[in-house]
Amino acid sequence: AQSVAQPEDQVNVAEGNPLTVKCTYSVSGNPYLFWYVQYPNRGLQFLLKYITGDNLVKGSYGFEAEFNKSQTSFHLKKPSALVSDSALYFCAVRDINDYKLSFGAGTTVTVRA
């Protein structure tokens, strides 16, 4: 069965500093990986995905994620965080045997001015 772990409930960074949100996954075959962001009182919005190809994937709002097969990780990164990046971030995975996405528990990011 597929699963996702987000080991940090909260991440706090200062504006202008690098931001990293961690995600590890477990699948039986090749993974299809996604990141979503949720702003307060809103639905989830798609940020980026990894299907195949380059291990570094670029997405919306200056975010990128690095796929590492040996470490089964897909960490979300932003070189310089903004206060407006404060939100709840979800990692999700799907393997080839299941078209449904499995979501992590989410990581709350707070960027202080």
Added chain:
Amino acid sequence: NAGVTQTPKFQVLKTGQSMTLQCAQDMNHNSMYWYRQDPGMGLRLIYYSASEGTTDKGEVPNGYNVSRLNKREFSLRLESAAPSQTSVYFCASSEGGLFYGYTFGSGTRLTVV
């Protein structure tokens, strides 16, 4: 704007009452999903519909029923609401293939008293 529309946005029910959450998408997506979001638990799948005419149970189906009325609409029914069903409910849709993520609605905040 194209997307997933959920109604209502807010609802308060008394224990034992019934209600139906409505969801409609206008992207011609094949698959639709109902999730509930609870603090610290991320998103949990209640029911899904891989295609028009089919529905299947997810992780937490007890106390819920669904109807895929047509390709556009996927409703979630609570037959006898319980306080444990207090949550934020999200509907999502997808083209259904392995490469595609989900498009989410803005959610329904349900309180059962």
